[in-house]
Amino acid sequence: MLWFVQLAGLLHRKLPVFAGSLALLVMTLLGQGGRYHWFLDLFSHFATQYFILSILAIGLLLAKGRRGQAVLPASTACLILVFWWVGERRFVRTADTEGSKLSVLAINVLGRNHDSESVRDLIQKQDADLVMMVEINHRWDRETTSLASIYPYRFTHLRSDNFGFKVLSKHKISNKEVLHHSHLKLPSAKFKLEWQGRELLILGAHTMPAMSHSHWLARNQHLESLAEELRQAEVPAILVGDLNITPWSPVFQNIFQGFSFDFTEALQTPTWPDFMPLLWIPIDLLVATPEVSWVSRRIAEPSDIGSDHRPAYHVIKVP
Incomplete structure (x- = not known):
């Protein structure tokens, strides 16, 4: 019985942050399937929110000394930065020209x-x-x-x-x-x-x-x-x-x-x-x-x- 109480306490302390970080990563990846299905496309629109939440999760985990767990939200944040870098380069950002x-x-x-x-x-x-x-x-x-x-x-x-x-x-x-x-x-x-x-x-x-x-x-x-x-x-x-x-x-x-x-x-x-x-x-x-x-x-x-x-x-x- 004691082991069950200890396991429950461990999950209560760690699972919410881990599950939330995992969910952010999964939703980020699902959004990339938006070209194939309407439901997946819905996930793509909120990448900015996923990035902000991932940064907050990194700070929270580091503050609690859980460096290992911070790898997951850090991976999500880095992945979104890659998608931002790739996305920006798909378009022409014409330099300011002469004209009205x-x-x-x-x-x-x-x-x-x-x-x-x-x-x-x-x-x-x-x-x-x-x-x-x-x-x-x-x-x-x-x-x-x-x-x-x-x-x-x-x-x-x-x-x-x-x-x-x-x-x-x-x-x-x-x-x-x-x-x-x-x-x-x-x-x-x-x-x-x-x-x-x-x-x-x-x-x-x-x-x-x-x-x-x-x-x-x-x-x-x-x-x-x-x-x-x-x-x-x-x-x-x-x-x-x-x-x-x-x-x-x-x-x-x-x-x-x-x-x-x-x-x-x-x-x-x-x-x-x-x-x-x-x-x-x-x-x-x-x-x-x-x-x-x-x-x-x-x-x-x-x-x-x-x-x-x-x-x-x-x-x-x-x-």
């Missing part, structure tokens, strides 16, 4: 959100050249009409679900087209922006959250179609919106490999879910063709606009 800056504000307003005043105030305060809003329905369209004095050019596609959009621009837009992707036929915006004496191709999108196999396929097909639009563009081009995927995902890295994207800065500016900071991940993103250079990306303030997303403000340059 273009600012782009991406907002998922949340269709059922009624705090339109905060959204209008945010847009006016940020004063971006281009605003891409998603989850726009007829009510949201009406409640943002007052912005026409600042943004004379608009492109709107309204729906009763969460996949309508509205583009606001200070610069002339032309060649407006609504693209439909995947078997779900979800819409994306495609248009030309006349800016600083040149043309840019702009794509705006809100993809399906990948919470089932069917929706995972739809999101991936949507992203692949958008990537192909970028590849075929004859002018500098950008894709911006709620892509419902993080840079950690092997799906994202495979589809957008070789495009201009600031991997590290995106990881440092998570956008969802606003109501749960411990689970914040970056899914409101901007991807561009290689000649486009990055200046900055940040969370636009005030970020509390009644949505479950935080707005993302991007500044880019086009040579």
Whole structure:
């Protein structure tokens, strides 16, 4: 009986830390299978959290003198750093070029959100050249009409679900087209922006959250179609919106490999879910063709606009 009590005490003291460290390692590895299955892809998005928890576990174990046990979370942290190093090098991080800056504000307003005043105030305060809003329905369209004095050019596609959009621009837009992707036929915006004496191709999108196999396929097909639009563009081009995927995902890295994207800065500016900071991940993103250079990306303030997303403000340059 004594041996049982001693074993129980040992497990009570050591198993939680060991099991937690093992779980972090397993989830990190499972995420790398995200290119094959929707459920595995879910694990990939939280690599930043796995890394932070692994560092905390290392500190806790070292403080308790358990150096041997600290090897497991240290291995997880090192593995994530390797994935970060590999992931960052899949994209082009074009050095800052000569040219004028273009600012782009991406907002998922949340269709059922009624705090339109905060959204209008945010847009006016940020004063971006281009605003891409998603989850726009007829009510949201009406409640943002007052912005026409600042943004004379608009492109709107309204729906009763969460996949309508509205583009606001200070610069002339032309060649407006609504693209439909995947078997779900979800819409994306495609248009030309006349800016600083040149043309840019702009794509705006809100993809399906990948919470089932069917929706995972739809999101991936949507992203692949958008990537192909970028590849075929004859002018500098950008894709911006709620892509419902993080840079950690092997799906994202495979589809957008070789495009201009600031991997590290995106990881440092998570956008969802606003109501749960411990689970914040970056899914409101901007991807561009290689000649486009990055200046900055940040969370636009005030970020509390009644949505479950935080707005993302991007500044880019086009040579």
